[in-house]
Amino acid sequence: MTQLIPAFDFHQVIVAPWSQDAAGTFPIVLMGFLVGAACGLVGTFLILRRMALVGDAISHSVLPGIAIAFLLTNSRGTLPMFIGALAAGIVTTLLIEIIHRKTRVKQDAAIGIAFTSLFAVGVILISLYASKIDLDQECVLYGEIGFIGLEEGITLGGINFSPQLIRMASVTLVVAALILIFYKELLVSSFDPALAFSVGINASVVHYSLMCVLSAVVVSAFESVGAILVIAMLILPGATGSLLSQRLPRVMGLAVLHAAMSSVMGLHLATWLDCSIAASMVVMGAFLFAFAWIFSPSQGIIQRFIRSKPKLDEPPADLPAAEKSAVG
Amino acid sequence: MNRPFKFSLLIPVLLASATNAHAARIGELTDSSIVEQALRFFTFQDPTVRFALAGTILLGITCGLLGSFIVVRKMALVGDALSHAVLPGVAFGFLWNMSKDPVAIFIGATVAGLLGAAAVHLIRHTTRLKEDTALGLVLATFFAVGVCMLTMIQRLPTGNKSGIDKFLFGQAAAIGAGDLKLMAVITVLAILAVMLFYKEFLVTSFDSDFARSCGFATHVIHYGLMLLVAFAVVIALQAVGVVLVSSMLITPAAAAYLLTDRMHWMLFLSAIFGMLAGAFGAFFSFLGPGLPTGPFIVLGATTVFSIAFFLGPKHGVITRWFKQRSRSNRIQRENTLKSIYHVLENRSFVGESVSLRELAERRRETLEDARIQSKALARHGLATLHEDGNQIFLTPGGWQLACSIVRNHRLWELYLTNAADFAADHVHDDAEKIEHVLGDEVVRAIERRLKYANRDPHGKPIPSLEDVQRGAAPRARREDSVGYGSSI
Structure with a gap:
């Protein structure tokens, strides 16, 4: 165990990354933040629409899209990868819907069938054409955020902005802009589909657009955090935000803050324990979630506990459950 | 296990x-x-x-x-x-x-x-x-x-x-x-x-x-x-x-x-x-x-x-598709048979064959569609085709089916007007759908309920069970002018 967990050296873990290794640290932290922010913004809407597990499915199934794009074009170009991932995302959404609509299999099982099949195809393609596809199985699972900053890009203030970083930044900006522009449509169709229909918002256009944006975000996050950790990036920021606030703009602001904090804290954790950086960022994100879960001023466990202290004239303890189901 | x-x-x-x-x-x-x-x-x-x-x-x-x-x-x-x-x-x-x-x-x-x-x-x-x-x-x-x-x-x-x-x-x-x-x-x-x-x-x-x-x-x-x-x-x-x-x-x-x-x-x-x-x-x-x-x-x-x-x-999706197709094919055949019956009935069952042109006019279709339909009937042994497929003769099986579809249709119309107080001009569409799915038992029960009435709300005769079982068009029924078997 002592071998496993190194001694905590304050200078090495906290100070060094920002002094000696700043040029290496900054791109990683920035990348973690950008991935977390883009995923968190999209993920907030996924959570609202109860589609968190569709996010799970799409994050798995972009893999065959990427693999096929690699095989067809023999390159790691941005455009083929995006097209492959978009196609895979749409195919997944369609598959889930077809299985769910055409048979009596329920939606949860349909999700499970669709994404495991597609992911399996992706893994098989990668292991069959290992020499042609520049991806290995571990990278697929948890990414290689540490290598993101290595490629030569634009140098600003002594820090190298690699092409991947620039791409992720533009994706994040586009996502933020899209959410700003279509905020009303997203909001209305997420909370009240009937109202959305009556004011002329086409729910299925909103649905499929959201799925396309999700695929694009997932594929750009893929290289740095892999197929599974990206689920955490999608869900954790929004979930943490919604524990702290009930207002959607505030939830999204908190999600971005969560992305920034977990990125920085994750880097330090990874420096200390010498383990996967992306996974550490998720672990710290989960830590922040747990923190919000316990201490949230409006609905944290402690707050609930204090509030549920029995007062004589109050109805019995099973009321909160009823309230909850009424809200849900 | x-x-x-x-x-x-x-x-x-x-x-x-x-x-x-x-x-x-x-x-x-x-x-x-x-x-x-x-x-x-x-x-x-x-x-x-x-x-x-x-x-x-x-x-x-x-x-x-x-x-x-x-x-x-x-x-x-x-x-x-x-x-x-x-x-x-x-x-x-x-x-x-x-x-x-x-x-x-x-x-x-x-x-x-x-x-x-x-x-x-x-x-x-x-x-x-x-x-x-x-x-x-x-x-x-x-x-x-x-x-x-x-x-x-x-x-x-x-x-x-x-x-x-x-x-x-x-x-x-x-x-x-x-x-x-x-x-x-x-x-x-x-x-x-x-x-x-x-x-x-x-x-x-x-x-x-x-x-x-x-x-x-x-x-x-x-x-x-x-x-x-x-x-x-x-x-x-x-x-x-x-x-x-x-x-x-x-x-x-x-x-x-x-x-x-x-x-x-x-x-x-x-x-x-x-x-x-x-x-x-x-x-x-x-x-x-x-x-x-x-x-x-x-x-x-x-x-x-x-x-x-x-x-x-x-x-299964394909299985269901096949089932649906065969069902809609059956309904189409039954509708063709019904039209043939109507043609025969309109000329008081004079002659036992129906020409393709008559069928096409009755169904308001092209001659080509009528030909395809009559071939489908022939394939299922419900009719025989003569004179290069221009004349359609119903087989006994074809007659029985045609007759029972018309019977279902008219009994149902009568039932709706009598028992459910529908207006006579509102019952056709419903009967059009249900005629293909009524079972024998139900038809008998309706018939009993209607006291074996023999006219539908529009005044057309309702074929009886004997008509169905006879397996051939009756000799010209009420007008006794032309004998059975005389052809055009």
Whole structure:
């Protein structure tokens, strides 16, 4: 165990990354933040629409899209990868819907069938054409955020902005802009589909657009955090935000803050324990979630506990459950 | 169902003959062609082949059985969350004595899986977050902790680390004797549990309120099932891998769900499908070096599911399409027959053949469409065609069908006007639809109810049962001018 967990050296873990290794640290932290922010913004809407597990499915199934794009074009170009991932995302959404609509299999099982099949195809393609596809199985699972900053890009203030970083930044900006522009449509169709229909918002256009944006975000996050950790990036920021606030703009602001904090804290954790950086960022994100879960001023466990202290004239303890189901 | 018992008897034999159980990958043993590899697989000489095959088949049975309950309880993605959540437990199990000890890993993984399930439960009951969010959150978080630990372990200088990364995508060839024993124990346990508590599982799965009112401890049964699923996930890890275990739970069971309405058949079929998928995966991953087993098992299961999806006798998409097509073809034939009857009736049954042109005019169709229709009738033995297909003669069978359709139609119209007080001009459309589906019994009952009336609301005669049974057009009925058999 002592071998496993190194001694905590304050200078090495906290100070060094920002002094000696700043040029290496900054791109990683920035990348973690950008991935977390883009995923968190999209993920907030996924959570609202109860589609968190569709996010799970799409994050798995972009893999065959990427693999096929690699095989067809023999390159790691941005455009083929995006097209492959978009196609895979749409195919997944369609598959889930077809299985769910055409048979009596329920939606949860349909999700499970669709994404495991597609992911399996992706893994098989990668292991069959290992020499042609520049991806290995571990990278697929948890990414290689540490290598993101290595490629030569634009140098600003002594820090190298690699092409991947620039791409992720533009994706994040586009996502933020899209959410700003279509905020009303997203909001209305997420909370009240009937109202959305009556004011002329086409729910299925909103649905499929959201799925396309999700695929694009997932594929750009893929290289740095892999197929599974990206689920955490999608869900954790929004979930943490919604524990702290009930207002959607505030939830999204908190999600971005969560992305920034977990990125920085994750880097330090990874420096200390010498383990996967992306996974550490998720672990710290989960830590922040747990923190919000316990201490949230409006609905944290402690707050609930204090509030549920029995007062004589109050109805019995099973009321909160009823309230909850009424809200849900 | 006693198949697994046979396998558990086989295992000691396998163990006795095993010499090279810990070969890392089958593919690395030799560099041979695909055909040679396939031959080696099917001769079962290689102990690793036997281990891999027995292992994948055992876990196919276990996952298939338990997956059936998961699918009907709509908990499919709980299995997914559970399977990702076991990863830190695998790492802890490995750390226990720095080796791939099956029992330590089993215990660690089960504990982690149950912790994950408990976390989902807690999040759902103490926050506003919905189940899907809670599942995704726990899944990814536990997985991240597991990845952190695995990357830390890989950095360690000591310990036999080989094979720990195989837990991600599965490698059936890495199944050892200890793993196989564990799998056999769990399989037997799952089969016994399902057999002993079949009634409890069944009732709580389909009607938990009823189960509670009958005094079943639904929570205990639920968590018992979760424990079994956690066991199944853990034994499947080695062959299928953390990422794809949920497929083993969901896909065979969903395929079985499409094929049957009875739970015991579903369990049986699902176990068979699981076995097939397992064997399929073991075989294909054996063919090439470095091919992971898990994805191939998943593809096997997906193949079974697609077959059930497209060709299932009851719910299959293609089957239903064919049924629908044959039904609409039948309705079209019946409508053509009805038109022929109308033509005959309009000329008071003078002459027994109808020309194509008359039929086309009656149906307001082109001559070509009428020709296609009359050919369809001839193909089904309902009519014969003469004069290059321009004259249509009804066969006795064709007459009977035409007559009974008209009879259904007119009786129903009369019934609606008399018994349901419909206006006479509002009953045609409804009768148009129902004439094709009324059964004999119902028609007789309606007829009795209507006191054997012989005119419909529009004044047309209703063919009687004798008319139908006669098998040929009556001699010109009321106008006795032209005799039967005189042709045009």
